[in-house]
Amino acid sequence: MKKDNILDNNYLPFAARIEDIVIESEDGSLKTFKIVFEDEADWEKWRHEPGQFAMLSVAGKGEAPIGIASSPYERDGLLFTVNRAGVVTTALHEMAVGARLGVRGPLGNGFPVDGDLKGKNIVIIAGGFAFTTLRATLLYLLENRGDFGDITVIYGARTPGMLLYRNEFLDWEKRDDINLYVTIDREAEGWHGLVGFVPQIVSQVNPSPEGARALICGPPIMIKFTMPPLEKAGWQDNQVYLSLENRMKCGIGICGHCSSGPIYVCKDGPVFTRAFLNTIPQEY
Ligand code: FES
Numbered sequence: 001m002k003k004d005n006i007l008d009n010n011y012l013p014f015a016a017r018i019e020d021i022v023i024e025s026e027d028g029s030l031k032t033f034k035i036v037f038e039d040e041a042d043w044e045k046w047r048h049e050p051g052q053f054a055m056l057s058v059a060g061k062g063e064a065p066i067g068i069a070s071s072p073y074e075r076d077g078l079l080f081t082v083n084r085a086g087v088v089t090t091a092l093h094e095m096a097v098g099a100r101l102g103v104r105g106p107l108g109n110g111f112p113v114d115g116d117l118k119g120k121n122i123v124i125i126a127g128g129f130a131f132t133t134l135r136a137t138l139l140y141l142l143e144n145r146g147d148f149g150d151i152t153v154i155y156g157a158r159t160p161g162m163l164l165y166r167n168e169f170l171d172w173e174k175r176d177d178i179n180l181y182v183t184i185d186r187e188a189e190g191w192h193g194l195v196g197f198v199p200q201i202v203s204q205v206n207p208s209p210e211g212a213r214a215l216i217c218g219p220p221i222m223i224k225f226t227m228p229p230l231e232k233a234g235w236q237d238n239q240v241y242l243s244l245e246n247r248m249k250c251g252i253g254i255c256g257h258c259s260s261g262p263i264y265v266c267k268d269g270p271v272f273t274r275a276f277l278n279t280i281p282q283e284y
Pocket of ligand 1: 255257
């Protein structure tokens with residue numbers, strides 16, 4: 001996929017509208033919005049990498065950074081899974097199909113699917129709603145299946161009803177070219193899959209670091225406890241990619257909101273190797 005993300009004006013959003021809405025979670029806090037550009041020709045200007053994000057803007061409310069959940073190959077609409085957590089995301093949750101909004105992006109870097117990840121065994125580790133950009137990444141890997149070795153996915157949520165993209169997981173489960181481990185925090189009625197926190201499952205699966213890279217997204221506490229089992233298995237910090245979610249405002253390295261030591265998460269990230277993050281003051 002050609003990297004051609006530079007817009008004429010990074011402040012200018014694309015005019016877009018909601019084409020579909022899927023309620024992902026049992027408590028309604030997570031919804032996936034399918035968004036299409038008002039002007040079909042804008043698709044020609046849009047190229048994103050798995051792992052990038054965009055700013056979604058709601059008139060009168062503001063903008064919020066949201067990870068792009070659709071793969072670069074899904075060209076009939078952009079998918080954004082939105083956690084209702086603040087003014088803008090609450091406003092988004094209240095919008096209906098047909099409502100208009102702005103999309104500014106794509107922003108940030110992505111996972112190096114064309115570079116360091118190529119030819120490697122890939123271990124995707126995600127907790128909760130952070131699976132969004134990893135969905136985009138997984139679809140990219142599957143689209144280019146021959147370019148990668150083994151693919152392992154370890155994904156956990158609090159309850160079965162909080163797991164994202166359940167129908168897709170059912171499809172992925174049927175494939176014999178993905179090692180899939182889906183877990184929930186505690187036993188639940190009707191759940192016959194794995195039970196335990198993501199770090200425990202990582203420890204049980206014990207993925208080999210040989211010729212491998214790990215891509216991790218999730219709450220800081222999950223990341224913190226996921227690292228020791230990986231270290232124990234022999235993973236080096238330069239084999240581990242993390243996607244950070246610092247507070248963002250402008251998304252293009254101007255306002256300073258997302259700064260962490262010498263870097264701006266929005267512009268230099270949000271994807272970093274753990275080896276790099278170890279060189280800067282950073283909480284993750
Ligand atoms: S969000 Fe403004 S500098 Fe990163």
